Structure formats: structure tokens, C-alpha cells
Amino acid sequence: MMHQYNDGLPILLSYQTDWNAETAEIGLCEKSRRIGLSWGDAAERVAYAAEGRGTVYYMSYNKDMTETYITDCADWARQIGEVASEIIEDEIIVDEKEIKRFRIDFPSSQSIIALPGNARMLRSKGRPGDVVIIDEAAFCDDLDELLKAAVAxxxxxGKVRIISTHNGDENPFNELITDVRAGKVPYALHRITLDDAIEAGLARRICTVKGDTWRPGYAEAWREAQFRKYRDSEAADEELLCIPRHGAGAWLSRVLIESCMVDAPVVRFYGTKEFNGWPEHSRRAEMQDWLNAHIAPLVAGLDPLRRHVIGGDFGRSGDMSSYAPMEIGETLRRTVPFLMELKNCPHAQQVQAVRYVCDRLPRFAGGAFDARGNGSYLAEAMVDAYGSMIEPVMSTEPWYREHMPPLKAAFQDDMIAVPRHEDVLDDLRAFRIIRGVPRLPEGKTDKKGERHGDSGMAIALGLFASSHTGTDYGYQPAHVSADDERQAGPHWLRRGHEDGPPAHVDRFTLMGRHDFRRGVGW
Incomplete structure (x- = not known):
């Protein structure tokens, strides 16, 4: 039975049928988000493969996209009465890596195959009539290589169809569109803004699907509501009106980040001017009460069987300090169960708060902390407390070059889960390609001028810690008195070795290290 909509509109709206009717060898479409173009495209590809005209290869940047498309194809096959197999999920080896693909077979001997956006997947492909679809092309890695393989x-x-929202004016997708408009390549070009889709009936269709009552002004109100969801006009223009943001170059896309977000708390402590003026023992007591009230319930709920690490990006008064505990799951998926953020918080209380978390993380396996500038104080205190389990990180260009690609891979492979929060999204989107290296730019990265990719860096450091620090050693925090805890010096100082570290402590590893609160140095 066909999809039925009681709104007087055809099942596929005009922009969907126009795209499906395109006959050019290579067709591009720059589009608004969430207008159902890929869904409508799936209907055309089912008919195409079922009639024996060719095999369809669908490619995008992650598994969720490919799985959604093949599911839409299976649904369309049932709707239009085409005989097709159930969805077949298997794995193939490409470059010594296992790659998951999805497939539907038809009696015509043709198939629809959904694959990750890897250029090597298209080598040796291309029988007469075959079609390659590259969806959300602006977010695929190495789009140039992928296009080179597809065009062949x-x-x-064969035919090629390229679909995407924009991802900055310097993105290869936008450069390709510019070349098409300049007449440099003979490709067909479609452009579908949100306004184009609304004119074709999108708002009316959404009203029907949601079960709302259609009334005068519904489309205008719905449109306005979509634009209000974006914090700035440039983002709205890019996502909804097909106007690429100038100099955007976001390294992690909104779509990719949101696909890996889960419900998890972001807990914040704001140090007032009054708080900062209190004696240290008063600040410590206040911080302890806050930790007991807000952090203790969160760490108590963590899985005691799983290893945990932590990443931390330090800020004093200008930026927010952000600390990201991270669970290493049974499947090696990394999950940030909560974020702890501290604003305008003295060094001693930041050490107190971070140690509070680390002492309570189940099977604590280590951490990585920003060691630049003032961050060196906290990183050094963590090394004093936990030794080689802690990695102080100087986030230089070589460090970004080597250790940021695994972060993007984790998002693409759905091997990381981060809190669903607007600031976390903005912080992760703040990473830019600078001189060919993904990193945070200089200066503030949010519109309010309050953040510098803080939680994004904490999450990156947490992921780094999960792969570069040692395994857990059944660490149990020492039970010390409040007076001893206030000293917060190295363990051996708190155990009476006032003349120096005991014999088992390597003095070489302590060279140049100081306990700033007690004035002790070696």
C-alpha cells in the first residue's frame, strides 16, 4: 500500500520529483536540511534497480546515514509492491579494515548497496547503468578522491548523483558547485532552499505527518520557528538557505556531532568574587559541599566494571574549565557520562574538584590534562597525585596533527557519546582546519565571548587518555585527614618524608617539579 497523506499534495513534492527526473550523467544538489530529498531519492532508486536498469551504490560519511537510506529503500519496495530481499548486512575487507555494508537484492539481478564514503569502495565498479549517490558530500572525508572514483x-x-547541505565556502563541495556555475564542468545543478521546499508544500506535509491542524499562517510560523533554532544568522543561512558560511571550515559537522549525542548532565560551579576572597579552608569546605551535592551522585551511578579516564581543559577566569570523565565500554565505545565545568575557580579548588572525581571513578585508568600556561599547575598536581597514570599535554600543532584524527574517526564510527548540550556542540564545532591541521583557533569561539572550545578540548583529551595512559591498577585513594588534604602535596610529602622522597620515588622524574603551596622544590 502506498504512503497516504490527506493533504491534497502528491506523495513526492515537486522538488523531489524534479531531482528524480534528472537525466544528466552527473547531477548535484545543494539543499536545505531535512527536506526529505534522500527519502524521495530512495523511491526512484528502488524502481530503477527493480526494473533491471542498474545497480545503485549509495555512499555517505557514516554508518547511520547508510543504514537509514537502505531502510528507506526497503520501505519503498514494500510500498510500491516491488519484490526485494530483506536488508542484508555484511562486512568486506578494504585496506585490511572491515567495512560494513547494507544491501537489498532484486529479482532483476540488480541491487541497492549502501557503503561508507571511501573512494576505494568504487574501484572496479561501474557496469552500464550503475548509479553512484554521494549523500551529504560536504561532510565526507577526501571528497575530491571520492568524486574522482565516482566519475569514472x-x-x-553510469550516472553520479551528489547531494549535500553546505559546510563552509572553502569546502570541496562548494568549490565543485562554483565550478559548475562557472561552466568548468558539465554537471546539472539543483538548488533547494527551505523556502523552495515550503512553496512546494513541505510545511503542509509536515503539518499532516505531525497531526496538526492546518490553518492560515501555519507555514510562516513553522518557517520562523526553524530559523529561531539557530544561534546566528550565518548558521541558519547555511543550513536552511544554501548560503555557505564564509571561512567556516568546521572540522566536525553539526550532523555528525548530534548523531553521537546522548542525554548526560553538564554540571557547573561558578566562583563568585566573594568566594574567591574567602580563606582557603572556607573555599575548600564550600567546594566540598558542592561536590558532595552535585558530583557524588553522578560518579556513584557509573558502571563499576568499566575502566574510566578523564580529560581536562583548564581555565581560570577568562575561559571555563571543563573536565570530561570517560567510560571505556565493553565494545570500546567511549562515553562521557557527565561534564564538570568550573568558572572563576581558584587553582586549589580545581585540584580539589578534579581529585574528587578521579578518586571516585571506577577502575580509574588515567587522565590527560592541558598543561599550557596556568594549566600546568593542575596537570602537575595530578601527576603528583597519580604518577604515570596522568599525561600532561602541550597542545602544539604536532600534537593536534597526530591526535585529532582519532577524535573525528570516533564520531564517524559512532564510537563516542557526548552530552547533548548546546555548548558542547558549539565547542566541538569550534575546531577548524588551520594550516592543514585540525585545531582550535586563537580567541573566543562562541558568540558570547565566554568559551574557547573548552568541552571539545576536554573530550579530545579524554579520548587521548583512553588510548595513551596505562591500564587501571586497582587504585584506591588514601584516607587522609582534612588538614593533610589541605596540603594537597605529593603522596610522599603527606607521609612524613619531609627531607625528600622515599627511595622508591625516582628523583629524575621530579626534577623541576614543585609543590607551589608549600614552597618545596627539588
Missing amino acids: ITQWG
Whole structure:
């Protein structure tokens, strides 16, 4: 039975049928988000493969996209009465890596195959009539190589379809569109803004699907509501009106980040001017009460069987300090169960708060902390407390070059989960390609001028810690008195070795290290 909508509109709206009717060898579409173009495209590809005209290869940047498309194809096959197999999920080896793919087979001997956006997947493909679809092309890695492999199939009568929202004016997708408009390449170009889709009936269709009552002004109100969801006009223009943001170059896309977000708290402590003026023992007591009230319930709920690490990006008064505990799951998926953020908080209380978390993380396996500038104080205190389990990180260009690609891979492979929060999204989107290296730019990264990618860096450091620090050693925090805890010096200082570290402590590893509160140095 076909999809039925009681709104007087055709099942596929005009922009969907126009795209499906495109006959050019290579067709591009720059589009608004969430207008159902890929869903409508799936209907055309089912008919195409079922009639035996060719095999369809669908490619995008992550598994969720490919799985959604193949599910839409299976649904359309049932709706239009085409005989097709159930969805077949298997794995193939590419470059010594296991790659998951999805497939639907038809009696015509043709198939629809959904694959990750890897250029090597298209090598040796391209029989007459085959079609390659690259969806959300602006977010695929190495789009140039992917296009080069895809275009080759047209030599034997194949076709290529490229669909995407924009991702900055310097993105290869936008550069390709610019070349098309300049007449440099003979590709067909479609452009579908949110306004185009509304004119074709999108708002009316959404009203029907949601079960709302259609009334005068509904479309205008719905449109306004979509634009209000964006914090700045440039983002709205890019996502909804097909106007690429100038100099955007976001390294992690909104779509990719949101696909890995889960409900998890972001807990914040704000140090007032009054708080900062209190004696240290009063600040410590106040912080302890806050930790007991807000952090203790969170760490108490963590899985005691799983290893945990932590990443931390330090800030004093200008930026927010952000600390990201991270669970290493049974499948090695990394999950941030909560974020602890401290604003305008003295060094001693930041050490207190971070140690509070680390002492209570189940099977604590280590941490990585920003060691630049004032961050060196906290990183050094953590090394004093936990030794080689802690990695102080100087986030230089070589460090970013080597250790940021795994962060993007974790998002692409759905191997990380982060809190669903607007600031976390903005912080992760703050990473830019600078001189060919993904990193945070200089200066504030949010519109309010209050953040510098803080939680994004904490999450990156947590992921780094999960792969570069040692395994857990059944660490149990020492039970010390409040007076001893206030000293917060190295363990051996708190155990009576006032003349120096005991014999088992390597003096070389302590060279240049100081306990700033007691004035002790070696």
C-alpha cells in the first residue's frame, strides 16, 4: 500500500520529483536540511534497480546515514509492491579494515548497496547503468578522491548523483558547485532552499505527518520557528538557505556531532568574587559541599566494571574549565557520562574538584590534562597525585596533527557519546582546519565571548587518555585527614618524608617539579 497523506499534495513534492527526473550523467544538489530529498531519492532508486536498469551504490560519511537510506529503500519496495530481499548486512575487507555494508537484492539481478564514503569502495565498479549517490558530500572525508572514483563509472554509461547541505565556502563541495556555475564542468545543478521546499508544500506535509491542524499562517510560523533554532544568522543561512558560511571550515559537522549525542548532565560551579576572597579552608569546605551535592551522585551511578579516564581543559577566569570523565565500554565505545565545568575557580579548588572525581571513578585508568600556561599547575598536581597514570599535554600543532584524527574517526564510527548540550556542540564545532591541521583557533569561539572550545578540548583529551595512559591498577585513594588534604602535596610529602622522597620515588622524574603551596622544590 502506498504512503497516504490527506493533504491534497502528491506523495513526492515537486522538488523531489524534479531531482528524480534528472537525466544528466552527473547531477548535484545543494539543499536545505531535512527536506526529505534522500527519502524521495530512495523511491526512484528502488524502481530503477527493480526494473533491471542498474545497480545503485549509495555512499555517505557514516554508518547511520547508510543504514537509514537502505531502510528507506526497503520501505519503498514494500510500498510500491516491488519484490526485494530483506536488508542484508555484511562486512568486506578494504585496506585490511572491515567495512560494513547494507544491501537489498532484486529479482532483476540488480541491487541497492549502501557503503561508507571511501573512494576505494568504487574501484572496479561501474557496469552500464550503475548509479553512484554521494549523500551529504560536504561532510565526507577526501571528497575530491571520492568524486574522482565516482566519475569514472560514467565511462560505461553510469550516472553520479551528489547531494549535500553546505559546510563552509572553502569546502570541496562548494568549490565543485562554483565550478559548475562557472561552466568548468558539465554537471546539472539543483538548488533547494527551505523556502523552495515550503512553496512546494513541505510545511503542509509536515503539518499532516505531525497531526496538526492546518490553518492560515501555519507555514510562516513553522518557517520562523526553524530559523529561531539557530544561534546566528550565518548558521541558519547555511543550513536552511544554501548560503555557505564564509571561512567556516568546521572540522566536525553539526550532523555528525548530534548523531553521537546522548542525554548526560553538564554540571557547573561558578566562583563568585566573594568566594574567591574567602580563606582557603572556607573555599575548600564550600567546594566540598558542592561536590558532595552535585558530583557524588553522578560518579556513584557509573558502571563499576568499566575502566574510566578523564580529560581536562583548564581555565581560570577568562575561559571555563571543563573536565570530561570517560567510560571505556565493553565494545570500546567511549562515553562521557557527565561534564564538570568550573568558572572563576581558584587553582586549589580545581585540584580539589578534579581529585574528587578521579578518586571516585571506577577502575580509574588515567587522565590527560592541558598543561599550557596556568594549566600546568593542575596537570602537575595530578601527576603528583597519580604518577604515570596522568599525561600532561602541550597542545602544539604536532600534537593536534597526530591526535585529532582519532577524535573525528570516533564520531564517524559512532564510537563516542557526548552530552547533548548546546555548548558542547558549539565547542566541538569550534575546531577548524588551520594550516592543514585540525585545531582550535586563537580567541573566543562562541558568540558570547565566554568559551574557547573548552568541552571539545576536554573530550579530545579524554579520548587521548583512553588510548595513551596505562591500564587501571586497582587504585584506591588514601584516607587522609582534612588538614593533610589541605596540603594537597605529593603522596610522599603527606607521609612524613619531609627531607625528600622515599627511595622508591625516582628523583629524575621530579626534577623541576614543585609543590607551589608549600614552597618545596627539588
